[in-house]
Amino acid sequence: MAQRSTLSPSEGDLLSRLLQSKPISWSAKTPLQRVMLPLFEAHNVELYIKREDLIDSRLSGNKLYKLYGHLQRAQQLEAKGLASFGGYHSNHLHALAYAGAALGLNTKARIRGFQPNQLSPTLIDCQQQGMELEFGSRRSFTDLKQQCLEASEAATLDDRGYYWIPEGGGALEGSQGCRAIIAGIHRQADKLSLSDYKLCVPSGTGTTAAGLLSGLSEGDELYVYSALKLGQKAEAYKAEIEAQSGAHGRQLTLFDETDFGGFAKTKPELFHFMERFTASTGILLDPIYTAKMFYRIERQVGEGVWSSGDKIVAIHTGGLQGRRGFPQLMNNDTLVSTAMNK
CATH class of the missing domain: 3.40.50.1100 (Rossmann fold)
Structure with missing residues (x-):
C-alpha cells in the first residue's frame, strides 16, 4: 500500500496554487538569461537560456x-x-x-x-x-x-x-501547456529587443517541441535536439512532431543524437562539459537532455553551423533531480541540493 505524502501543508498549498494557475504565468516568472561563453563570444554568437528549470524543483521545466x-x-x-x-x-x-x-x-x-x-x-x-x-x-x-x-x-x-x-x-494534452513556453519567450524577447533568434529545445517524446512549433510566429525557426538515436526513424519522428503541433510547413530542423550513443548514454566528455558549463555560467544541466543539447550547440558554433550575429534562445527543460542517478555527478551533490531548493 502506498504511503501518505511527506509534503507539509504549506508545501502542498504552494504546489496546489502553482498547478491551478495558468501556464503563461509560469513562463512569465522564469527568466530569459543571456549567457557569455568564450567560444560563442569569439564567433559573435549570442546565447540566451530560458530558465524553465527555476519554476519549482519538484515540478521543474517542461x-x-x-x-x-x-x-x-x-x-x-x-x-x-x-x-x-x-x-x-x-x-x-x-x-x-x-x-x-x-x-x-x-x-x-x-x-x-x-x-x-x-x-x-x-x-x-x-x-x-x-x-x-x-x-x-x-x-x-x-x-x-x-x-x-x-x-x-x-x-x-x-x-x-x-x-x-x-x-x-x-x-495533444501534453503539448497544449508547452505552447505557453514560446508565448513567454516572445514577451520577454520583446522586452529585450531580441528578434530573429533561433529557438532550440531538447526532445524525448517530442511533446514539448510540438507545443513550441504550434506557437511559433512567422519567421521563427525551431531546432530540436533529440535525446534519442533516431537513425532512419528521424523523418518519422519529425513528422510526428509536426502532426501533433498541427503546424505543417513551419520551420523545423531536427538534430539526431549522434555524439553519445543514444538515450541516457553518456561518455566522460559529456560530464567534463557539464562541469565546465556550470563553472562558467552557474547553471546546472541534466545529462539526458539539456547537457547533450548545449554540448551539440557549442560544437556547432565551433564548426560554423551558426553564423556571426546569430542569436540562440535555448530552453532549459529542468530535470535536475535525474542527476542523482549518475555517480559521476555525485561530487556536485551540494550544488544540486542548493539548486533544487531555490
Whole structure:
C-alpha cells in the first residue's frame, strides 16, 4: 500500500496554487538569461537560456507544462487518480507524484523493468509522495502502455477510476501547456529587443517541441535536439512532431543524437562539459537532455553551423533531480541540493 505524502501543508498549498494557475504565468516568472561563453563570444554568437528549470524543483521545466492539459482532462472526467509509465529516473513520474500529492489525487506508476534491490532516488521520492509503484518486464510494460494509451485517447478511465497519462506526459494534452513556453519567450524577447533568434529545445517524446512549433510566429525557426538515436526513424519522428503541433510547413530542423550513443548514454566528455558549463555560467544541466543539447550547440558554433550575429534562445527543460542517478555527478551533490531548493 502506498504511503501518505511527506509534503507539509504549506508545501502542498504552494504546489496546489502553482498547478491551478495558468501556464503563461509560469513562463512569465522564469527568466530569459543571456549567457557569455568564450567560444560563442569569439564567433559573435549570442546565447540566451530560458530558465524553465527555476519554476519549482519538484515540478521543474517542461514536466509541469506537459501535465497541465492532462490535469484538466482528468478533472473533466472526475478521475479518482492519475497513472502513468516511466523508468527508474523518470522526471515525468517525479513531477506527477508531487502534483498528485498537492492536489489530493492518488497516483500510481508502472515502471519499466523489475523492482531493483535499491530504489532510485527518483522512485523513493515518488513513493514518499504516496505514488503506488508497479514493476514488471519490459514486454508487459509495452503491452500495458499500449492498452492504456488507447484508453487515454478515448478519454476513458480505468476500472479504478484512474486517468492514464502517456509516458513522458505525451499526446495533444501534453503539448497544449508547452505552447505557453514560446508565448513567454516572445514577451520577454520583446522586452529585450531580441528578434530573429533561433529557438532550440531538447526532445524525448517530442511533446514539448510540438507545443513550441504550434506557437511559433512567422519567421521563427525551431531546432530540436533529440535525446534519442533516431537513425532512419528521424523523418518519422519529425513528422510526428509536426502532426501533433498541427503546424505543417513551419520551420523545423531536427538534430539526431549522434555524439553519445543514444538515450541516457553518456561518455566522460559529456560530464567534463557539464562541469565546465556550470563553472562558467552557474547553471546546472541534466545529462539526458539539456547537457547533450548545449554540448551539440557549442560544437556547432565551433564548426560554423551558426553564423556571426546569430542569436540562440535555448530552453532549459529542468530535470535536475535525474542527476542523482549518475555517480559521476555525485561530487556536485551540494550544488544540486542548493539548486533544487531555490
